[in-house]
Amino acid sequence: MAQPAILSVDDDPSVSRAIVRDLRRNYGERYRIVRAQSGDEALAALKEMKLRGDPVAVLLADYRMPGMSGIEFLEQGMDLYPAAKRVLLTAYADTDAAIDAINVVDLDHYLLKPWDPPEEKLYPVLDALLDAWVTSDRKPVTETKVVGHRWSARSSEVREFLARNQLPYRWYMSDEPEGQRLLEAAGADGMRLPVVITCGGQALVEPTDSELAHHVGLATTPASDFYDLVVIGGGPAGLGAAVYGASEGLRTVLVERTATGGQAGQSSRIENYLGFPDGLSGAQLADRARRQVVKFGAEVITTREVVALEVNGSARTVRFADGASLDAHTVILATGVSYRQLSAPGLDEFTGRGVYYGSAVTEAARCSGQDVYIVGGANSAGQAAVYLARGASSVTIVVRARSLDDSMSHYLIQQIRQNPRITVRACSEVIGVEGDDHLERITLRDNTTGRTETVEAQWLFLFIGAAPRTDWLDGVVVRDDHGYVVSGPDLVVDGKRPRGWELERVPHHLETSVPGVFAAGDVRSDSAKRVASAVGEGAMAVMLVHRYLAKP
Template sequence: MSASADDAPLAGQQAPVLLVVGGDPADVAITAAALEHRFAPDYRVRTAGSAAAALADLDRLGPAGEQVALIAADLHLPDGDGVDLLVQAAARYRGLARVLLFDMDIHHTRIPFTELPALQRASALGQIDAWMVKGWVNSEEWFYPLVQEALSAWSRAHRPSHVVYRVVGEQWDPVCHDLRDGLTVNGVPFTFHLPDSDDGRRLLRDHGVDEVRLPAVIRHDGTVLHQPSLTELATSHGVQVHPTADDYDLVVLGAGPAGLAAGVYGASEGLRTLLLEERSIGGQAGTSSMIRNYLGFPRGISGGELAHRAWQQATLLGAEFAFTHSVTGLATDGARQVLTLDDGRQVAARAVILAGGVTYRRLGIPELDQLVGAGVFYGAAGVTAPAVVGEEVHVVGGANSAGQAALHLARYAARATLLVRGTSLTAGMSDYLIRQIEATPNITVRLRTQVVGGRGTARLEGLTLRDAERRITEEVPSAAVFVMIGAEPRTDWLAPVLALDERGFVLTDRDLASTDWPLTREPYPFETNRPGVFAAGDIRHGSAKRVAGAVGEGSVAVGFVHRYLAEPAPVPPLRMDHSAASTTAV
C-alpha cells in the first residue's frame, strides 16, 4: 500500500523509496499502484499531492537514513512546477532518478507536443533523467521499461549487489588510482577501502594482506593480488590478453567507437576479426558520463554503457578481443600485414584498421607532472569524483568531454571551474552541454584562462592560473584538476611505415600525396598509403572527432576492406626506362 507524504518514515525500513507526486489523487494512485505491482517489495512507493508535501517528505526521509531512488512528478503541480521540484529533490539526494510525467494531450502521441517547450528545456538542461506520457494502457510496454532503466542506473551507483574485487589502498596513490580507473572504465564491479578505515583494516587482517605492498586487490574468492599490473588483473578476471591465433582476416587496433563498429561489421560480415585494445573498452568516449546527442537514445546514454553494448554485440557476432597489450610495429609479409605486440608476439592479417584514437595533450608543467594520479588527471572524472565531495576542482578544456566532466564533477564537488583558453565555449562544445553548464549553479566558466603552475606534495593542493582577460596571474586552491586539452595520436611507431600529418594523425585516401601511393588504382576511402591498412575515427587526419562520426567511419571502413580483399594481387605501377627502351615494374 502507498504511504502518504504525511506519514512518518518507518524506522529501520531498508527498501528504497519511489515517490510519486501529482495534484490529482486518482491519477497519482494509478501510477503508484502500477509501481507497487512491479517493484514491491524491493522498493516502497510513497505519494504526495504537492511540491511542498513532497519536499517535506524528502526532508524527513533523509535524516531517518532512508534512501530515495526515484521521484516521478507531474509537470503541473498545485503549488508549482514539476521540473523545479525534481531539481530540488536531486539536490537533496545525489543520483536520484528524476522522471517528469505529462498528461496525454489531445493528439495522444508519445511526445507531448502541447508541452514540448518545457520538455525540451528540461532535457537540454539535464534536469530530468526520463519522461513519460501518462495514460498508455500497456504499462509493460511504456512505463515499466523506463522506470526499470532508471532504477538499474541508481542501483549500480548506490547498492551494487555483486562485487568482484575489493581494492585496499590510498586515495591519492597514483598506482592505486590507475588500478581503480582501469576497473571503472572496463565496468568491473569493485569496492574501494582506505587501509585505515574499519572495512580496510578488516580486509587486511582477514586476508593476510601485506600492508607494505599496497594497493592490494582481493578477489571474490579471497585470493589476494598485491600491486597487480592491469595485465595480471585482466588475467585474474578471465579476460583474454593474447590472440588465440596467428592469422586473421581483419585486425582492428583499438576498441573505441570506431574500433567497436569495425568489429561489429567485420564479424557480422564473415571476416575472422580480432580487436587489440591496450586499456579499456570505449576509449575516451567510454569515460563520458552522459552522451545526449547520439542517434537513437533520446534520453541519453553514458559512454561506458554504449561501449559495453557494442562490445557485447561484437563478441556475440564472433569478434575476438585481446586486451592490455599495445602494438609496436607494422610490417608486410607478402599479402599479409604483420603486427608486433609489446611482448614480442606477432599476429598477421589480410587487412588492418587503425582505430587507436587519441590521448589528451599534456600540460608540460613539471610540478604537475609529478602529481599525475594524485590530483592531476588526464581524462574524465570517473573513479575520482566521489573523493572530491565538498572540494574545489578544475577542468581544463573547452570541448564536449570537458563539459561532460564538469557536469559530472558538479554532482560531488563544492564547485567545478571550467578553464578555457578561448573566448567562448561555442567553438568546441555542443549547445546542449553549454546550456546545462550555464544552468548548473556550482559550475564556473573562466574564459581566456590557462594553467601555468601548481603546488602540492603528496597530492595536488592548488593551481597557478594566468587570466589573459584581466592580465593577472593568481593562485587558487584545487583538490583535483582534470585536463582535456587537444588530442594527440600515439603514432610514433607508425611513422616509419605510414604517411602522417605534421601532428601525427594518419593520412588517408585523398589526403595522401601521389608520391606516397604505390598502386595504379586510387586508394579506397580510409585507406592509408599502405594498401590494405585503413584508419578510422579520431586517429585519422580530418575526422569529425565525434562518437557518431567514429562509429560511422569504423563501419564504412569495413566495406572498403571487403573491396580490398576481393581484388586480385596488387600490380605495381609501370616505370618506363627510356635509356634501355624497356618497361620495369616497381
Template sequence: MAAKKPIILAVDDDPQVLAAIDRDLRSEFRKDYRILRVNSGPGALETLRELKAKEETLALVLADQRMPDLEGVELLAQARELFPEAKRVLLTAYADTEAAIRAINAARLDYYLIKPWDPPEQLLYPTLHDLLDAWQVSHKPKYDGLRLIGFQWSPVSHELKDFLSGYMVGYQWLDYETNPEAKELVAAKGYLSTDLPLVICADGTVLPNPDKASLGNHIGLTRTELQEMYDVVVVGAGPSGLAAAVYGASEGLRTLIVERQTPGGQAGSSSRIENYLGFPTGLSGAELAHRAWSQATRLGAEFLAPQEVNKLCVQDGYKVLTLTDGTEINTKAVILTTGVSYRTLDVPGMDRLSGAGVYYGAARTEARSCDQQDVYIVGGGNSAGQAAMYLASYARKVFIVIRGASLAASMSAYLIEQIAQTPNIEILPHARVTEVCGGDHLEAVVLDNNGTTEKRDARALFVFIGAKPSTEWVADQVLCDPKGFLLTGRDLVTDSRYATSWKKDREPFLLETCVPGIFAAGDSRAGAMARVASAVGEGSMAIKFVHQYLDE
C-alpha cells in the first residue's frame, strides 16, 4: 500500500479567494501533496482534529486573517498544538501587514503572504517551496506499519510481542508509561489506558486488548475454509512439523498444519543456531522457522494458526481432530509434532511475576529492555547458552545459574567456548534461585550458592530447565511413557508393558504410535534427540511412513 501524500490545508471564508488559492496550490503542488480546503476557521479546526485522529501528515496550513468566529492567527496557533512540525502561513491584506508581523513572533508563524499573490510564480510558489523544503528536511515520516501500545511489565503485552515476533511480523512497540506518543495515539483513537494493550494495524484498524486468534486474523494467519478431508494433518509447527509440511505438500499430499502459538517451537526462540547443516554463519530459530513456513506454503500446505487441537479420536480408521473453538478436521493420517515446553521454576514469586521480568525461554522481544542491566539465566543447555550470548549484547552482565560444577555435561563445546570469551557473561556453579522479588515487576533474585544465601538486583530472569512433552490432550488415545513422551515403532512390540497395544498384523512403522496412521516426530517422541537437525529428519521421515500407511 502506497504511503499517503502529506497535506496542504487552505482556509478562507471568501469563496472566490479560497477557489483561487486551491487552484494555484493544485497547479504547483498536487504531484507531491494532497490539497484540502475549508471555508471557515471552526471548520478548519475540526478538520485538523480529524486529520490528527487519522494520523495524517500535515505539511503546511495557509489561513486568512480576517475570518468570523476564528481569526487566522488564532487558528494557526491551535494548528501548531496539533501539528507542531507543520509550516504555518497567514494570508493577509496590505492593511494588516503590521499585525501579521507581530503575529510571527506572538503565534510563531513561519511566514505571511499579502493578497493578491498574482502572479503566483513570483509571489506565492517560491515562498511555499522554501517552507516545504525546510519541512521535508526536518520531517520524520511516521511509522505506517503495525503498532503495539501497552505496559512494559504487562504479561499480556509480552505475549503479544512474542506472538508477532514469532511470525516475523514487523511492529513498533510503544510503552504507554514512558512514551508521550503512545498516550496521544490512545486518546486520539478514543480509547483509555484500561483498553491496553492496543494494536493499531497498518490499515487503521484498532484492536483493543486482542487475543492472539483475533490478531492472527488481522495479520492474515488463520484460515477458516477447510477441506472436507486431508491426507495428513500435522499438529505443531516446530522444526519437525514444518519439515513434515514441506515434504507432505511437495509430494502431493493434502497437508494441513495446525499451530497453537508461533512456528519454530523451542528452536524458534533460539537467538542463534550455529550447528545446523548448511548455514556456516548460523541463523536464528525464527529465521529458520519463517523460511520453512514460507517454503511449505509455496508448495501448497495449508496452515491454521493460532489454533489449538484439544481432542483426537478415530472413526472407522479416519482421524477427527477437534479444535478449542469446536471446529472438527477430518484426516486420513496425523503426525504429532507437539514438542515440549520448559518446566516451571517452583519458587516463591514466580507465578506472580511471570511475564513481568520472569520469562520461560529466550524472550528475545525483551532483550532491548535489559540494556545495561543485570539479567539471570537458569539452565545449562544449548538454549540457555544461545540466550546468554544474545542477551550479552544488551545487558550489563549476564549470570548463568547452574546446579552443577560446569556447563560441559549439558552444552555444546562451541557455545561453551563463546561464553568463555564473552567478558560480561559469568557462570554461577553450584547455585540455584530460591525466590524472585518485586512489586509489579521483577526487581531481585535470591540465590543459594553453596549454602550461602544472597539477594541480587535483577532486571530479568530467563528459565531453561528441563522439558515436558505437550501430550496431555492426546494421552487417552496413544501410549506415552511414564514421563509423557509418545511411544512409537519397535518400543510398542519389544517392551512387554506395551506389547498388547498394537493390534495390526504388521509391525508398526518406525515413527508410528499405537494407533495405526497416527505418527509422532520431534521432541515429544520418546527417544528423540533434542537437536534441530534430528527433528527435521524425523518430520521428513514421517511423510514416508504416511505414504506407506495410505497405500495399505
C-alpha cells in the first residue's frame, strides 16, 4: 500500500512552499506530502488517489482561495475521504469563518497564519490528528465494477443502490470495449445485465439487492435475535432514533430495506436544515448519520424487508419476508414514505429507461445538455430542478396546481424563479410517454384549456407526493384513512382509548395503539414532513422508549 498522504492546498505560492517545506521536514519519511495551488487542482489529486486506492490522512486548506474556498474544498474532499482529518488555514480576521466551518465540514482544527515556529504551532496539532487517524477505522476503499446498458432499468437500480449506500463503483457500458472485455473475463454473454464485479473479482449476474449487499460488505443479518430496540426504517427519523438509542445504552438494531437516508438521502441539496447554513446533500447527511449510528454501537441491517409486526407477551416480534424474525422490548416505526406511482400510458414500460422516481442525483451526469422534465411541486422536486439545471439545457417543472406557493418552501421557489433554465408549467400533467427502447417523447395536457402537446425528451423525474406503504401493519396498529400511523393523543377519541388498549395509562405522545411500539417521522399521521422534525421525533421516541421500559 502507498504511503498515506498529507495534502496541502494554498493559492499563495510562498505560503504553499513554506507549509510543504515544514511538512516534509517532520513527516516526509512516513507520509507522502502532496501540494496543490487551487481547490480544483487539489480535488483532481484527491480523485486520482481515490482511484488508485491511496490513503489520505490529512487535508489542509487555505480559507481564502479564488474559485473555490477552503471550506468548499474540504466539503467536497470529505466526500472522497471521509476519514481524513480536516484543517483550515486562516488569517486572524477569518476566525469566525473557521468556527462556522466546524459545523459545515466537521472541521477537526483551524490554524492561524503564520504558524511559526512550527514546533509549537503546527506539529503538535498535526501529531494529535495523525495519531487519531492512525487509530481510527480506515477500511481500504475498494472499487466495484458495474457493466450494464444505458437504458437497462435494473442497471439503473443497481447504480442507485450502490450510490445510496455510499459504495464506490465504476460504470462500464456493455457495448464499449472495456465493458466487453470485463464481460468476457466474467464469462457473461451480455444478454443478462447488469454484471457486477466485486473488488474480490467475483462476477454477479443480475444480482438482487440482497445478493449485492452481501457481496459488497453490507450487513444483512443481525448479530442477535433479541434487542432492547428495533428501529424499522433508515431515513432521518430512523437514524436519529438509532443514534440516541445506542448512545443511551440500548441494544439497538436499525433495519432498512434499501439504503439509509430515505427520501431525504436522495436530495441533491438540503438548505434549511439547522446548523448547515451552506446546505448539504442528502447523501452527506445520511453518511454522517450512519457513521454516528455505528460509532455508538448500533447495528445497521440492510436489504431486509419487514412484512409483519406481532405482539408476543412482553416481546414485540418483527418478521421479515424471508421468514426470519427479531424480538425486542420496543419498536420504532420510521419507515417514512415512498413516491406515488403515476398512472399514464407508457410510464411503467419506461421506468428506469428515461422515467425515474426520484434518482435525480444518480442520473444527473447523463442529463447534461439535455431537456429534463420534472413532475411534482414539493421540496424534493424543487431541489431536483435546481440541481439538474446546473448541467441540463432546460428543466421544466410540471404541476397540477396553479403555482408552487402552497407546496414548496419559499427559498426554493425564489431559486427557481431566478434560474433562467427552469420553467414551471402550472395546471398541467403528464398523460403519456412514448419511445423505442427508452423514453423519447412526453405528452402533456393543460388542464385549464384541455389542449395537449407532445414534446421531445429523454428524461422524466417523478416526485408526485407520498404514500406510507404501511399495508403490512393492517390490523396491528391504528392507521388513518391514508395509511399513516396514528399515535399519542390522536388515539384517544371522545375520551375512549384505542380498541385493545388494556393499560391504565393513555398512550405516550408518539406511541401507537400497541404499547411499546412508537412511530416517528413521515410515517406518522399529521407529521411535519421535514428532515429536522423527523430527526427530532426519532430522538423523542427514544425518550419515550425509556419511559416505557421503566414502567410499561
